[in-house]
Amino acid sequence: MVMSDRMTTLLIFLLMIHGVSSEDRSVSYSPPHICALKDSTVIMRCTYKYPISYQIKKVFWTKGPLIMSVEAPDLSNDPEYRQRLQYLGDEQQNCTVRLSHVTLKDSQIYYCRFITDRYKWTGKPGVTLTVTDLQVESPERVTEGDSVSLTCKSSCALTDRATFIWYRNSLKILTESKFRNTLILNPVRREDSGRYSCAVDGHTHVSPDVHLNVMYPPRSVSVSIISPSGVIFEGDSVTLNCISDSNPPAGIHWFKGGTFVGSGRIFSISKIRSDDSGEYKCRSFNEYGEKYSDTVTLNVMYPPRNVSVSIISPSGVIVEGDSVTLKCISDSNPPAGIRWFKGGTIVGSGRIFSISKIRSDDSGEYKCRSFNKPGEKYSDPVNLNVMYPPRNVSVSIIQSGQIWAGDSVTLKCISDSNPPAVNFSWFKENESSAVGSGQSFSALQSGRFYCQAHNQHGSQRSDAVTVTVKYWRIYHIAIVASVCGVVATVIIVLLTCWKKLHSKSTTNNSDGISMKSENKEISYVYENVGAVHPCTNAPKMTFPLYENVTIYENCTAHRNMP
Structure with a gap:
């Protein structure tokens, strides 16, 4: 009897496992396998049938694994499912349920369980739910110009037909491969570098970002002057910056003209000099290539020097x-x-x-x-020092006053020239030959004289000057000498006569000669001796023999006498 009860229980259990009975109990799941995207909503469709004689007390969903000795839990009472699970069926034929915001932990086998007025059973084989996320598969490192494929992958094939969406740097990419999970970049460009992710249209889940690193040689290489911002003066501190777009980051070399002057992205000159003026450029290089910047000119301002x-x-x-x-x-x-x-x-x-x-x-x-x-x-x-020939040539007479025959008249030739004139020639007017040389000339006779001054740049003659020599002074001297001689002779004769007369008067008065007549003659001779010369206060005498000659005829002649 005990054995019979056990067999009956086993039979009932077997009937529950297979979901069917001889009385036509059955549960159908469509589809039996579901691949759902993380955070999506899944509908597990379920229908059942049972004998009319049965009365359904409760229909609920549970998940495996099923343990025979443990009552299967009702997911609607599970805190993890309570808010997400919604029963859509009825208690007659439809046992469909909806599970929202599925997570990776929701990947399980789900069953619909029935409680009737006679027994309990679980519909087999249940619905196998696989929850998957999305992952972008891409090469880690690509070179510009390569053909690159990026794949949006999931751990299972999504049950619903998926429309894939691609993002680069969180911005949607418009692509022709809309219904494919592969994004092809052919050829890949440096602009294609960035963070890529994918999603399925209609779903909120987006795959984690994958960085596509496109390697390329330097481009857009340029030099900027960081400081000073305006004119560069000698002594200023000057800083240059090399700007370059490359992947991987480029090394930098600096050149002035064709000469290497430094390295590094920043090039500085602490106290710039005028010699630092010139054209500067940078060379940007990596393993994929190199490029030079355009030149920038440093024009260093400085004050005048070496004037x-x-x-x-x-x-x-x-x-x-x-x-x-x-x-x-x-x-x-x-x-x-x-x-x-x-x-x-x-x-x-x-x-x-x-x-x-x-x-x-x-x-x-x-x-x-x-x-x-x-x-x-x-x-x-x-x-x-401007050289020029003689000019303003003139003659200067050194002496002043009247010039008498026998005197020398000194003439000097004066000129303005550069260099000073050293050669002088003297000429008498109307005579072709020179009468003298040197800057000074002594004239011994009357006439008109001029000089000619010379230097290596030319010559010029002076105007003529007149030299007058007075010759009557010679006759004056002769007359005075003659008069003096006559006076001296008369005095001697008178003294001799006087002496003789005096001797006779004292020794022999008997001669009876009268002195009256002799005294009369002497008186005649000396009658004008007492006159005084108006210039010298000396006696002035006139003699019958020279009655027309006046001694010391004028003061001027007298002063000019030796």
């Missing part, structure tokens, strides 16, 4: 009438303005200063002033 003046023309001696050109040489940046000075007076501007027909007045010291925004500087002066 000097040079004579371009003429190359030798400067002669009056020459065209003279001066050039101001200056090293500066920006190019300097130029002012020209003669002494302290401004005479012109511009790098070239010209005098078309130079004059002697243009002789002097010239200098230029070179100036720009950073500063200014003067050149050393250069001397223009």
Whole structure:
């Protein structure tokens, strides 16, 4: 009897396992296998039938594994399913259920269990639910120009027909392969680098990002001046930055012209000099290639220096009438303005200063002033020594007063010339041959004389001057000498006569000679002796023999006597 009960129980259990009975009990699941996307909603469709004589007390869903000695739990009472599980069937034929927001842990075998007025059973074989997420499969490293395929993969084939959506950097990509789980990039470009993910249209689940790393050589290489932002002056600190787009990041080399000057993305010059002016560029390189930037010019501003003046023309001696050109040489940046000075007076501007027909007045010291925004500087002066032939030639008479025959008259030739005249010739007017040389000349006779001054650049003659020599002084001296001789002779004769008369009067008065007549003659001779000369206060005498001759006839002649 006990054995019979056990057999009956086993039979009932077997009938419950197979979901059928001789009385036509059955459960049907459609589909029996479901592959659902994580966070999606799954509908597990279920129908059942049972004998009319049975009365359904309860229909509910449970999950495996089933244990014979343990009552299968009702998922609607499970806290993990209570809010997500919704029974859609009835208690007659439909046992469909909906499970929302499925997770990977929901991957189980689900069964519909029935409780009737006679017994309990679980419908087999149940619904196998596999919950999957999405993963993007891509190569880790690709090179620009390659053909690349990215695959949106799941652990099982989704039950519903899926429409795949692709994202790059969280932005949807429009692609022709809409219903395929593969994204093809052919050829792949550097712009295709980024974070890729996929999703199924109508579902919120998105795969984790996968980074597609497209390798490429440097491009868009350029140099920027970080500081200073404006004009660069000598002494400033200057910083250059090399900008480059490459993958992997590029190494950087710096060049001035064709010369290597540094490395690294930043190139700095702490105190820039004018010699640092020039064109700079950077070379960006990685294992896939290299590229040079365009050049950037560092134009270092500095005040004038090495300022000097040079004579371009003429190359030798400067002669009056020459065209003279001066050039101001200056090293500066920006190019300097130029002012020209003669002494302290401004005479012109511009790098070239010209005098078309130079004059002697243009002789002097010239200098230029070179100036720009950073500063200014003067050149050393250069001397223009303008040569010219003699001019303003004149004759100067050294003596003053009247000139008498026998005197020498000194004449001096005066001239203005550069270099000073050293050769002088003297001429008497209307005579072709020179009468003397040297800067001074002694004239011994009356006439009109002129001089001619010479230097290596020419000559010029003076106007003639008149020299007058007075010859009557010679006769005057002769007359005075003659008169003095006569006076001396008369005095001697008178003294002799007086002596004789005195001797006779004292020794022999008997001669009876009367002195009256002799005294009368002597009186006649001396009657004008007492006259005084008006110039010298000396006695002035006239004699019958020389009644028309006046001794010391005038004061001037007297003063000029030796």
